[in-house]
Amino acid sequence: MKPSAAPGRWHTARLLFQRFAFATLVVAAFGLMLLGKADTILVERMRGVVVDAMAPVIRALSQPAGALSRVADTVRDLANLRAENAHLREDNQQLLRWRDMARRLEAENAQLQSLLDYRPPPAASAFATRVMGDTGGAFAHSLLIAAGSQDRVRKGMAVLAGEGLVGRVAQVGRHASRVVLITDITSRVPVVLENTRTRAILAGNNTEKPRLIYVPAGARVSPGDRVVTSGHAGALPPGIPVGVVSAVDDTVIRVQPFMDRDRLEVVRIVDFGLSGILGSLDEESRAAQAEALKAARERGRTQRLKDVQPAAEGAGP
Amino acid sequence: MIIEKTFKQKFDLTLRQTLPFVTAFLAAMFMATQTHVPRLNSLMPSLTLCVVYFWSIHRPALFGMGSAFVIGLMQDLITGVPLGLATFTLLLTRAGVSTQARFFLGKPFVVHWWGFALVAFAAAVVSWLIAAAVLGIVAPVGQVLISALLSVAVFPLIYGVCGVIERGLLAEEP
Numbered sequence: 127m128k129p130s131a132a133p134g135r136w137h138t139a140r141l142l143f144q145r146f147a148f149a150t151l152v153v154a155a156f157g158l159m160l161l162g163k164a165d166t167i168l169v170e171r172m173r174g175v176v177v178d179a180m181a182p183v184i185r186a187l188s189q190p191a192g193a194l195s196r197v198a199d200t201v202r203d204l205a206n207l208r209a210e211n212a213h214l215r216e217d218n219q220q221l222l223r224w225r226d227m228a229r230r231l232e233a234e235n236a237q238l239q240s241l242l243d244y245r246p247p248p249a250a251s252a253f254a255t256r257v258m259g260d261t262g263g264a265f266a267h268s269l270l271i272a273a274g275s276q277d278r279v280r281k282g283m284a285v286l287a288g289e290g291l292v293g294r295v296a297q298v299g300r301h302a303s304r305v306v307l308i309t310d311i312t313s314r315v316p317v318v319l320e321n322t323r324t325r326a327i328l329a330g331n332n333t334e335k336p337r338l339i340y341v342p343a344g345a346r347v348s349p350g351d352r353v354v355t356s357g358h359a360g361a362l363p364p365g366i367p368v369g370v371v372s373a374v375d376d377t378v379i380r381v382q383p384f385m386d387r388d389r390l391e392v393v394r395i396v397d398f399g400l401s402g403i404l405g406s407l408d409e410e411s412r413a414a415q416a417e418a419l420k421a422a423r424e425r426g427r428t429q430r431l432k433d434v435q436p437a438a439e440g441a442g443p
Numbered sequence: 444m445i446i447e448k449t450f451k452q453k454f455d456l457t458l459r460q461t462l463p464f465v466t467a468f469l470a471a472m473f474m475a476t477q478t479h480v481p482r483l484n485s486l487m488p489s490l491t492l493c494v495v496y497f498w499s500i501h502r503p504a505l506f507g508m509g510s511a512f513v514i515g516l517m518q519d520l521i522t523g524v525p526l527g528l529a530t531f532t533l534l535l536t537r538a539g540v541s542t543q544a545r546f547f548l549g550k551p552f553v554v555h556w557w558g559f560a561l562v563a564f565a566a567a568v569v570s571w572l573i574a575a576a577v578l579g580i581v582a583p584v585g586q587v588l589i590s591a592l593l594s595v596a597v598f599p600l601i602y603g604v605c606g607v608i609e610r611g612l613l614a615e616e617p
Contacts, residue, residue, distance in 0.1 A: 155531040162526030195479030260477040260484040261522040264586035
């Protein structure tokens, strides 16, 4: 009797699952939604593991599209060769004039820095990597890049292309990482308008043209104004080109980013040594921040403590 | 010799039975590739929805609700969209469409296409509502609808590919 009982129970359980599979899986799907909101660290790790595992498949599937794109680019370049040559000659003349000016300003800048005893921030380290996937559709804008923790990629690092800011590293696997683009609905980048120094926040909205929000009342913003990072919040250094103001009306100011998402093949991952409000969530970083707090308290430097506190708080889940 | 043949047959059968899942998996992976087509990646059609729709009508036994759940979860994790969004949509599609499988079987392709158009727009609306109400993400309505329209546009291609697989590799299956 006993040997047949186990298969019988198994069969009953299977029947029960089949009967209630839909309800169970719907509940599980809602559970996932809640998990995504409640435990972002766990979900980030899961995403990192899955992206890592699937990276070779995505890379292989991207090859034909990449090859076709390169052929199309070659044909387009050949067709525009003459016009582009004339354009480049003009650009070259202009750049030579800029070079002379830059040399003069560089010398003047060095002289002024030595007079003021100015200490420049530590130099940023950067490396290039390939873009292997572009994901998200209408609900998210992100890229998959072929570099991960083994290449010393960390969460929060800035990702740049030749033209300007692309986004920031959001999840890190061993061999691959996800970059949240500045156009993503969750992206917020503190920026300034280069000429007027008006501060604002560049808010992604899952369209090709993010908006400027929190623009001070009465600020003068006009189409064509260059937008660069402000360096506030400590996540990105100031002065990284972001885009130009493309449209201004009573309610919305739109920015056309410099980065061209559809043509991104190689990006630069830049470590400016800034943890910012995102902070690094690994244990080492938390321990370092806790130690810094303790040291600041011991020294009793209240002003210093105020500077460290927000960074430590920002690292929380 | 006989045992070996039986094992081979079983192995072959198992491989064939995983084909619906494999096609859905490849569709999910393809959605994460960089197409280099201007604006296509932000309006990416839901290839997985096309595949799930096809197998829910033609081979529901080989593509169960668990498969829809796993493919949706994988899509959520890879594409970076809020967790649970594609999982729920694909699960709902699998459950809803398979109940209408008898109606669709034997009907001309145009009927399947119309059916898919309804499913694609319903899925777009459900996704948008869930993203907004449960996850607090208000995606641009226009992009969600254009993405659904593109899904309808690529459906004949996916239908053709899945049809070839079904006729060629799964024809002998029950």
